[in-house]
Amino acid sequence: QQQVKQSPQSLIVQKGGISIINCAYENTAFDYFPWYQQFPGKGPALLIAIRPDVSEKKEGRFTISFNKSAKQFSLHIMDSQPGDSATYFCAASPPFGFHEKLTFGTGTRLTIIP
């Protein structure tokens, strides 16, 4: 069963535009939500993460928006650059002591065109 659903599967955005990737989760026990970025031929790397006690977290051009009641969260990339072209994975984890493994979304391949 897919506990974390991610959309879109692929996304093309013009340079300078805003890239938006959405995720929805089913398990209400999840309370930690990281985003990972993966460049071709490389392993994923942590980009930014959020806990549900805040509705938004911003780091540079990257912002996570969180809607606890809807069980949805999204990644916004402002002023998207060609160097942002990568596959992005959302993930979710339950609290400590509940087998807090990361459950990943299916990934979004983002392409930023000049």
Added chain:
Amino acid sequence: DTAVSQTPKYLVTQMGNDKSIKCEQNLGHDTMYWYKQDSKKFLKIMFSYNNKELIINETVPNRFSPKSPDKAHLNLHINSLELGDSAVYFCASSQDWGQEETQYFGPGTRLLVL
């Protein structure tokens, strides 16, 4: 000074063979993981070790056997390889076992079973 390294980078083998993938981390971390990424980029955890002790063992065929000789190494042995085992296998590590621990991924091992 690679943080998480895997060998080999590519592995092409015949069905029925037995193969091993090695992983080493020089970050001094206590927890290591194996993930499988299929052709659709879906990333799923297979195993996790904390201080050489197995703490996550997902529903993985018992043809897959992890071995952790010490905290810095986590190897993956696969017996009787099948076509469906073709994937990219990522090793990762984190400082400790916990929800907010950043996982550092290796570059991946691309396994192709013919």
